[in-house]
Amino acid sequence: xxxxxxxxxxxxxxxxxxxxxxxxxxxxxxxxxxxxxxxxxxxxxxxxxxxxxxxxxxxxxxxxxxxxxxxxxxxxxxxxxxxxxxxxxxxxxxxxxxxxxxxxxxxxxxxxxxxxxxxxxxxxxxxxxxxxxxx
Numbered sequence: 001x002x003x004x005x006x007x008x009x010x011x012x013x014x015x016x017x018x019x020x021x022x023x024x025x026x027x028x029x030x031x032x033x034x035x036x037x038x039x040x041x042x043x044x045x046x047x048x049x050x051x052x053x054x055x056x057x058x059x060x061x062x063x064x065x066x067x068x069x070x071x072x073x074x075x076x077x078x079x080x081x082x083x084x085x086x087x088x089x090x091x092x093x094x095x096x097x098x099x100x101x102x103x104x105x106x107x108x109x110x111x112x113x114x115x116x117x118x119x120x121x122x123x124x125x126x127x128x129x130x131x132x133x134x135x
Contacts (some may be wrong), residue, residue, distance in 0.1 A: 061115050 079108050
């Protein structure tokens, strides 16, 4: 009568079939790492990490740029609304022409500077400096 086949016998037969060079099966499935290979893999992964961080920074810059453009557009809309309101106060239904996009902010600041100067009474005496400038 033949000897019964044990699980260990089956494993040994399978190991000899898969790995005839008598190395343990673990080294076949999980080879021992080489130090140079590990260093190479670390360098590759660090390169990928730097590349991904650069992409993240570019995406964040794009988002900030779009937010800035949106704020500028909203500011332009506010300026157009103030121009329409001032035109309605003067009795004109609409401004004669659309403001020049290059100078609308300058004109808006100039109007803001003129507004406090116009609100001062003309008869108010201006104070003279106490000391005359030395020559």
